[in-house]
Amino acid sequence: MEKKLRVGILGATGMVGQRFIALLENHPWFEVVTVAASPRSAGKTYEEAVGGRWKMDTPMPEAVKKLVVLNVNEVEKVASTVDFVFSAVDMTKEEIKAIEEAYAKTETPVVSNNSAHRWTPDVPMVVPEINAEHFGVIKDQKKRLGTQRGFIAVKPNCSIQSYAPCLAAWKEFGPKELVVTTYQAISGAGKTFKDWPEMEGNIIPYIGGEEEKSEKEPLRVLGKVENGQIVMADSPKITCQCVRVPVLNGHTAAVFINFEKKPSKEELIEKLVTFKGFPQEAELPSAPKQFIQYLEEENRPQVTLDVNYENGMGVSIGRLREDSIYDYKFIGLSHNTVRGAAGGAVLCAEALTAKGYIQAK
Numbered sequence: 001m002e003k004k005l006r007v008g009i010l011g012a013t014g015m016v017g018q019r020f021i022a023l024l025e026n027h028p029w030f031e032v033v034t035v036a037a038s039p040r041s042a043g044k045t046y047e048e049a050v051g052g053r054w055k056m057d058t059p060m061p062e063a064v065k066k067l068v069v070l071n072v073n074e075v076e077k078v079a080s081t082v083d084f085v086f087s088a089v090d091m092t093k094e095e096i097k098a099i100e101e102a103y104a105k106t107e108t109p110v111v112s113n114n115s116a117h118r119w120t121p122d123v124p125m126v127v128p129e130i131n132a133e134h135f136g137v138i139k140d141q142k143k144r145l146g147t148q149r150g151f152i153a154v155k156p157n158c159s160i161q162s163y164a165p166c167l168a169a170w171k172e173f174g175p176k177e178l179v180v181t182t183y184q185a186i187s188g189a190g191k192t193f194k195d196w197p198e199m200e201g202n203i204i205p206y207i208g209g210e211e212e213k214s215e216k217e218p219l220r221v222l223g224k225v226e227n228g229q230i231v232m233a234d235s236p237k238i239t240c241q242c243v244r245v246p247v248l249n250g251h252t253a254a255v256f257i258n259f260e261k262k263p264s265k266e267e268l269i270e271k272l273v274t275f276k277g278f279p280q281e282a283e284l285p286s287a288p289k290q291f292i293q294y295l296e297e298e299n300r301p302q303v304t305l306d307v308n309y310e311n312g313m314g315v316s317i318g319r320l321r322e323d324s325i326y327d328y329k330f331i332g333l334s335h336n337t338v339r340g341a342a343g344g345a346v347l348c349a350e351a352l353t354a355k356g357y358i359q360a361k
């Protein structure tokens with residue numbers, strides 16, 4: 001790319017916003033030129049606005065420290081400085097829906113981490129290895145919005161990344177029924193142990209809204225484009241329990257699965273480790289070389305050993321074995337704030353750029 005695309009981050013001071021800042025440092029295609037947050041932060045430098053809230057392992061990049069934070073709600077002003085934006089604001093669903101549409105209508109593509117538009121029929125919800133062809137609905141969305149280049153694309157919830165990729169890899173065997181339990185990290189709630197000390201040594205058996213997302217979102221990702229809308233797949237049936245556990249980063253899933261045509265264990269592993277999609281074919285900058293790894297050791301995947309596989313962009317699967325009630329059971333792990341949030345959105349933006357949907361204004 002001759003000249004980098006100018007990027008704005010909405011919600012730049014939050015947990016996911018900070019992850020965007022960290023991931024985009026030295027990105028070959030994108031440069032963060034604008035950071036925006038609530039009116040509380042607007043007018044301060046990024047360094048002042050974040051203050052002691054910086055939660056990344058790497059230091060705050062020098063290039064953003066002195067950027068003056070803009071107010072997310074001043075849409076025209078923010079949009080005039082960038083080619084596209086990543087959205088990670090925390091507002092009500094209705095407010096997020098409205099503000100993301102307002103950005104799109106300024107002819108600014110929005111790649112969103114939020115759930116607000118995940119069920120808008122002409123908004124693609126994409127894991128680029130699985131359903132990059134869903135970006136095809138953007139032309140219909142632009143008609144609705146009356147835009148030439150502005151649109152919204154979203155990535156799915158962090159909880160599904162530890163098992164939904166397997167369903168795509170195993171498609172030919174007809175995944176029929178899934179019973180899933182997720183063990184979810186506290187960073188998924190935007191927290192560390194410092195700001196959520198009650199989570200130390202604790203388990204909380206409830207994460208608001210998460211079970212419904214975990215059961216339904218995989219079906220939208222596995223769905224197809226029909227008459228300018230995404231139509232959900234009608235299988236597999238998924239039931240899920242989501243549990244918050246005392247882990248900083250990394251969502252684990254324990255899964256039982258039935259198939260239409262029961263394959264052998266070797267066939268299942270072969271399909272996982274050879275599974276790839278558009279990011280690998282197009283060699284996108286953030287694409288994991290191997291999306292899914294299979295670990296043979298019986299005590300893997302482990303959060304501390306495996307969460308950063310492929311820089312947090314890959315998925316680790318292990319303990320695949322036959323079950324006495326279901327066909328098989330297995331364990332999956334993915335990084336919730338990298339692949340499950342900012343990293344997944346960066347990969348979507350790279351795919352959208354490679355396919356010509358995002359260009360310099």
Ligand SMILES: NC(=O)c1ccc[n+]([C@@H]2O[C@H](COP(=O)([O-])OP(=O)(O)OC[C@H]3O[C@@H](n4cnc5c(N)ncnc54)[C@H](OP(=O)(O)O)[C@@H]3O)[C@@H](O)[C@H]2O)c1
Binds near residue numbers: 090
């Ligand atoms: N954490 C995860 O792993 C994860 C995964 C998937 C999806 N998400 C979703 O991503 C979004 C951000 O999550 P987070 O964990 O990064 O939240 P967070 O740490 O609380 O950050 C929220 C961001 O939104 C801004 N904001 C809050 N109220 C605002 C308002 N009224 N107007 C404009 N900006 C406002 C904040 O700005 P100030 O600093 O100025 O207050 C901050 O930049 C949420 O919708 C969350 O559900 C999070």
